[in-house]
Amino acid sequence: MTHPLLEGLNPEQLAAVTLPPRSALILAGAGSGKTRVLTSRIAWLLSTGQVGQPGILAVTFTNKAAKEMLTRIGALMPINPRGLWVGTFHGLCNRMLRLHHRDAGLPEAFQIMDSQDQLSAIKRLLKSLNLDDDKFPPREVGHYINGNKEEGRRPAEVEAWDEHSRQLRAIYEEYDRQCRREGVVDFAELLLRCYELLRDHGPLREHYQGRFRHVLVDEFQDTNRLQYRWLKLLAGGGAAVFAVGDDDQSIYAFRGANVGNMYDFQRDFAVDTVIRLEQNYRSHGNILDAANALIGRNRSRLGKNLWTAEAAGEPIRVFDAASDFEEAHFLVEEVRQLERDGLPLGDIAVLYRSNAQSRVLEHALFTAGIAYRVYGGLRFFERQEIKHALAYLRLITNSDDDNALLRVINFPTRGIGNRTLETLQETARVTGTSVWQAACSGGAGRSAASVARFVQLIEAMRATAANLSLPDIIRLVVEQSGLLQHYQSEKDGQERLDNLDQLAIAALTFVSENDDDATAFLAHASLEAGDHQANPGQAALQLMTVHAAKGLEFHTVFITGLEEGLFPHDNSLNDPANLEEERRLMYVAITRARRRLYLSLAQSRMLHGQTRFSLASRFLDELPQDLLRWLNRGYPAVGAVPHSSPSQVTPASRRAPPAESGLRIGQTVEHAKFGVGVVVDYEGQGANPNVQVNFGAVGIKWLALQYAKLKLLD
DNA sequence: TCGGAATTGATTTTT
DNA sequence: TCAATTCCGA
Numbered sequence: 001m002t003h004p005l006l007e008g009l010n011p012e013q014l015a016a017v018t019l020p021p022r023s024a025l026i027l028a029g030a031g032s033g034k035t036r037v038l039t040s041r042i043a044w045l046l047s048t049g050q051v052g053q054p055g056i057l058a059v060t061f062t063n064k065a066a067k068e069m070l071t072r073i074g075a076l077m078p079i080n081p082r083g084l085w086v087g088t089f090h091g092l093c094n095r096m097l098r099l100h101h102r103d104a105g106l107p108e109a110f111q112i113m114d115s116q117d118q119l120s121a122i123k124r125l126l127k128s129l130n131l132d133d134d135k136f137p138p139r140e141v142g143h144y145i146n147g148n149k150e151e152g153r154r155p156a157e158v159e160a161w162d163e164h165s166r167q168l169r170a171i172y173e174e175y176d177r178q179c180r181r182e183g184v185v186d187f188a189e190l191l192l193r194c195y196e197l198l199r200d201h202g203p204l205r206e207h208y209q210g211r212f213r214h215v216l217v218d219e220f221q222d223t224n225r226l227q228y229r230w231l232k233l234l235a236g237g238g239a240a241v242f243a244v245g246d247d248d249q250s251i252y253a254f255r256g257a258n259v260g261n262m263y264d265f266q267r268d269f270a271v272d273t274v275i276r277l278e279q280n281y282r283s284h285g286n287i288l289d290a291a292n293a294l295i296g297r298n299r300s301r302l303g304k305n306l307w308t309a310e311a312a313g314e315p316i317r318v319f320d321a322a323s324d325f326e327e328a329h330f331l332v333e334e335v336r337q338l339e340r341d342g343l344p345l346g347d348i349a350v351l352y353r354s355n356a357q358s359r360v361l362e363h364a365l366f367t368a369g370i371a372y373r374v375y376g377g378l379r380f381f382e383r384q385e386i387k388h389a390l391a392y393l394r395l396i397t398n399s400d401d402d403n404a405l406l407r408v409i410n411f412p413t414r415g416i417g418n419r420t421l422e423t424l425q426e427t428a429r430v431t432g433t434s435v436w437q438a439a440c441s442g443g444a445g446r447s448a449a450s451v452a453r454f455v456q457l458i459e460a461m462r463a464t465a466a467n468l469s470l471p472d473i474i475r476l477v478v479e480q481s482g483l484l485q486h487y488q489s490e491k492d493g494q495e496r497l498d499n500l501d502q503l504a505i506a507a508l509t510f511v512s513e514n515d516d517d518a519t520a521f522l523a524h525a526s527l528e529a530g531d532h533q534a535n536p537g538q539a540a541l542q543l544m545t546v547h548a549a550k551g552l553e554f555h556t557v558f559i560t561g562l563e564e565g566l567f568p569h570d571n572s573l574n575d576p577a578n579l580e581e582e583r584r585l586m587y588v589a590i591t592r593a594r595r596r597l598y599l600s601l602a603q604s605r606m607l608h609g610q611t612r613f614s615l616a617s618r619f620l621d622e623l624p625q626d627l628l629r630w631l632n633r634g635y636p637a638v639g640a641v642p643h644s645s646p647s648q649v650t651p652a653s654r655r656a657p658p659a660e661s662g663l664r665i666g667q668t669v670e671h672a673k674f675g676v677g678v679v680v681d682y683e684g685q686g687a688n689p690n691v692q693v694n695f696g697a698v699g700i701k702w703l704a705l706q707y708a709k710l711k712l713l714d
Numbered sequence: 715t716c717g718g719a720a721t722t723g724a725t726t727t728t729t
Numbered sequence: 730t731c732a733a734t735t736c737c738g739a
Contacts, residue, residue: 061728090729114729187729222728255727354725359730376727417715527729547726569725585726608724609730 005044005076009037016242016275017041021050021214023241023269025262029306030249030291030591031282031553038218038244039069043076045214053079057212057234058086061219063528065551066091069218085212089227090187090527093194096208097185098523103204104197107183109398109519112526116382117403118142118186124406125175128429135164136171145172149188150226150256152195182400182434188226195230209237220245220265224256232268241269247302248295251547251585253577262302280306280591282553284313287597290623291590297622298580306591315629316597318620322666324357324561324605328364331558334598335370335541338556345371346538347555351546351589353567357560358543360606365541372541375548380530385487385496386503390525392477396462397518400434409439409454412486416454420447457481470516471507478504546589557593559586562601563614564696573696586619599628603666603678613666613678615696668713674698676713 006014013033016026017040028034042058045051060066066087073079073086085092094112097104113121122138122145148158155173160166179185185193198205215235217223220243223231235241243265250259265271280288288306295301321327331350338348350361350372358374365372380386388411394404410416427438439451461480465473478484478500487493487500510521542554561567567586572578590597599620604613620628667679677695689705703710 063728065728088729112729115727190729219728252727254725257728356724356730413715415715529729545726547728550728566725571725581726606730 003044003047005040005047009040010279012275012277012279013037013040016277017044019242019273019275021240022273023235023265023271024243024273024275025220025266025271026242026244026275026277027302027304028244028246028277029280029304030246030588031280032277032306033279033281034218034244034246034277035065035068035072037277038216038242039072039076041242042069042073042214042216046079047077051213053083054085054211055213056084056086056216057092057214057239058084058216059092059218059231060086060088061222063088063091064531065218088527089223089230090190093190093230094523094527096194097190097197098520100197100201100204103201104193106185106193107398109183111184111394111398111401111404111519112190112523113179113184113186113403114382114526114529115187116387117184117526120406121178121184121186121403122175124402124425125171125178128425129171129174131167131171136168141168141171141175144168145175146186146188147256148172149186149192150224152192152226152229178402181432182402183398184401184403191226191230195226195233198230198233205233206237208234209239213239214242215239216242216244218244221247221250221259221262222252222257223261225258225261228258228261228264235269241265246304248298248304248584249550249588251550251581251588253581259300274302276304278304278306280308282594283308283591284310284595286312286315286627287590287593290316290597290627291587293624294583294590294619294622295587298583300577300580314596316599316623316627317631318628319598319600319631320616320633321600321602322604324360324602325364327560327600327602328360330600331361331560332364332368332370334558335365336368339370343555344539345541348558349542349544349549349552349554349556349592350558350560351544351549351592352560353546353569353585354561355545356607357566361543361560370541371539372543373538375542375544380499380502380506381525382529383496383499385483385499386525388483389474389478389481389500389503390522392458392461392481392483393473393518394522395436395458396465396473396477397522399436399458402428402435405435405439408481409451412482414454414482415450416447420451424451465518470511470518470521471504473518474504474507546585549592550588553592553594555594556596556598557589558598558600559589560600561605562599562617562620563603563605564617565612565614565694566605567617567619583619583622613680613694615668615676615678615694618696669693669710670713671695671703671708671710674701677701 006017009017013036016037026037028037042056045056046053058069060069070081070084070086074081087095097106101108101110119138119142122141126133126136126138126141155169155176158169158172160169179189198208212234215231217231231241245262247259247262250257253259285308288308292305319330321330335348339345352358355376362372362374388408391404391407394401406421409421424435424438428435431438439455442448442452457480461477464476468476483500487496507521510524514520568579568582572582601616601620604611668676669679670676671693674695675698677693680692680694680700690702691705691708692700692702694700
């Protein structure tokens with residue numbers, strides 16, 4: 001008689017769930033029941049009495065995943081969601097730092113800056129240091145600071161070789177000082193500070209090491225170096241680490257994710273058990289065969305082969321469009337047909353490599369009257385009006401938050417201009433205080449009265465807020481700050497007003513689920529900016545980047561823009577490691593589909609205001625051709641699709657092609673040395689015409705026609 | 715202090 | 730192309 005928790009698990013899943021308390025690596029392929037294993041494991045450990053709820057620590061990357069894990073454990077057994085430490089790396093670090101803010105050297109009500117806030121903090125700092133932002137672009141400085149933090153390096157540990165790097169280090173140092181003065185931490189700081197807290201406080205470290213006997217990590221391939229070190233420290237007392245991940249789905253290296261952690265983990269934790277979950281419960285055979293064949297081209301991988309008990313299913317449909325416009329047209333027609341066949345729109349996803357691609361698709365869908373939803377825009381807590389309202393709330397909680405103050409001191413406008421602000425900031429800098437303190441001490445010149453009024457406004461709000469619940473404080477802030485009035489008089493302010501109402505409702509929900517504490521709510525706003533990912537069951541076609549589709553599945557998936565230079569992207573063509581990441585990205589895209597998969601490409605596409613001609617993506621060649629069904633081989637076979645005439649395509653083509661060469665823009669050609677390419681442009685008519693050819697990975701080259709010996713291919 | 719013009723730069727982005 | 734940012738004049 002098997003335990004009810006273990007029913008229906010396949011042998012590998014069963015082995016993973018019931019592993020003895022040692023560290024193990026679970027290689028969980030796409031659609032292999034990863035979350036089920038993770039949640040069953042926790043429920044198993046608890047229900048067999050191997051560990052109590054306080055002994056569990058489970059880490060995920062997204063709030064969504066954390067929430068789902070809690071829900072699913074809760075469905076398996078009664079739990080106390082607040083007693084279980086299940087959350088994101090940042091969420092858990094925040095939790096720990098709140099509990100031990102004193103040991104961590106943080107003020108009790110420290111605030112969390114999101115990426116936007118961090119960038120404005122850096123801009124502000126650079127300005128106050130009088131550094132020109134040509135030499136120090138704020139984005140790069142941010143990258144530098146975050147990069148160092150993620151390697152665990154404080155300014156003192158950073159190496160500097162020349163003047164420039166010394167200055168960067170000085171900026172980093174000054175940035176840290178500014179954050180400390182304002183009582184704010186950025187995302188990376190949350191992790192680093194927590195790491196240092198455990199590293200430098202023996203008793204505390206031993207307490208947590210003794211407490212968390214089982215540490216479970218989701219999406220392990222996405223951990224960065226600091227997160228890995230944090231885990232190592234936390235599990236240093238002999239905890240069993242259950243690391244679940246898939247190296248083939250590592251697509252965030254550009255953000256610091258380090259797949260190498262999977263190798264290091266096996267070594268550092270003396271892992272002797274690696275379990276592969278290879279049975280896929282999602283897709284039909286052909287889709288998996290394609291995915292396996294593609295990812296098999298990657299050299300650096302731990303190795304894994306997905307299989308399914310399902311049938312082979314349909315072939316993979318491929319459409320070769322002449323233009324991005326035509327690709328969009330194809331999508332519309334195909335989606336219409338699917339809809340007629342009774343497939344809900346919400347079960348169809350349209351994936352692309354880069355956000356800019358959605359434009360043409362959206363236009364076509366809109367014209368055709370097909371409901372669609374694009375994922376990836378601003379999230380709720382990132383909206384301007386929400387950030388404004390929260391800035392007032394922040395100021396009430398911690399007036400030294402310069403970011404918050406500068407955001408709203410003149411919004412809505414109250415006659416405090418740039419000049420005044422610069423004076424205030426300068427005073428603050430010289431005296432080493434916050435702008436708020438500078439504002440309180442007067443001396444703002446002509447605008448002194450306006451500044452004093454602002455200070456009074458905030459003080460008055462703070463006094464009133466002391467007796468109010470959080471949702472009421474929000475309503476108070478929105479009204480007293482003048483935001484309400486401002487948006488009422490703005491033409492399209494209604495949506496913003498609705499969002500501000502939503503904010504009060506969000507606060508109400510938060511208070512009922514957690515506690516009535518402004519600081520906690522502000523942390524929540526920074527750490528959970530709102531839903532970004534698609535939710536199942538919506539009556540609209542789902543449009544998103546491949547990155548955004550990770551972890552999701554759909555009955556039907558369209559992967560669009562399969563062209564060299566786009567997918568794989570230009571910037572990844574030269575580096576084999578980057579190219580492998582692009583291939584993993586394609587692998588992720590393919591494995592989103594349950595039943596039907598479409599691949600499409602456009603021979604020409606508007607990019608940065610120019611028409612660009614490209615070859616078909618190498619990923620198409622890397623798929624087993626017998627799995628593919630080309631819908632329009634021998635184009636133009638598909639009728640009724642308007643064909644953009646060359647004269648509208650590019651100014652270059654208005655020029656006549658070199659006589660008798662047989663060349664035209666978009667023509668596929670082969671060169672002895674550079675291989676296959678597409679003609680992009682030509683110039684010169686007379687004795688020695690030149691052609692410009694896009695050879696994909698090799699690059700775009702000008703060739704003298706008379707020597708190039710181009711072979712025409714289509 | 716504001717609005718229009720010029721300039722710039724454009725993969726992906728869980729927190 | 731197109732949007733975000735910066736610049737400049739009233």
